[in-house]
Amino acid sequence: MFESWDIGRSGDCCARCAAEFPQGRAFFSALSEHQGEMSxxxxxxxxxxxxxxxxxxxxxxxxxxxxxxxDRPQVDAQ
Known part of the structure; x- marks a missing residue:
């Protein structure tokens, strides 16, 4: 079995059609094996x-x- 599970962060777009994932919208992530590594x-x-x-x-x-x-709140340092 696999010793390491470093699957990385999600991308910004679909791997199949290249459509960008809008903020707050759902998408699917899948793991598959390529050359002995999980991808x-x-x-x-x-x-x-x-x-x-x-x-x-x-x-x-x-x-x-x-x-x-x-949006991060503005901090007044004075």
Missing amino acids: RTDFCPDCWEDLCAEGRGFFCFWRTRRAVAH
């Missing part, structure tokens, strides 16, 4: 549905959301 790939919901219909198998997958960038 993470992220998909938009439409492409994920297509992959499932095609019967594409993955080691595991999960649904996640792209974080919403919040």
Whole structure:
């Protein structure tokens, strides 16, 4: 089995269609094995549905959301 699980952070766009993931919106991440290493790939919901219909198998997958960038409050140092 795999000794290390460094799957990395999610990407900003779909690996299949290159559509950007909007902030706060859900997308799917999947792990698959490539050359003895685990590899993470992220998909938009439409492409994920297509992959499932095609019967594409993955080691595991999960649904996640792209974080919403919040404006940081201004600090008055005086």
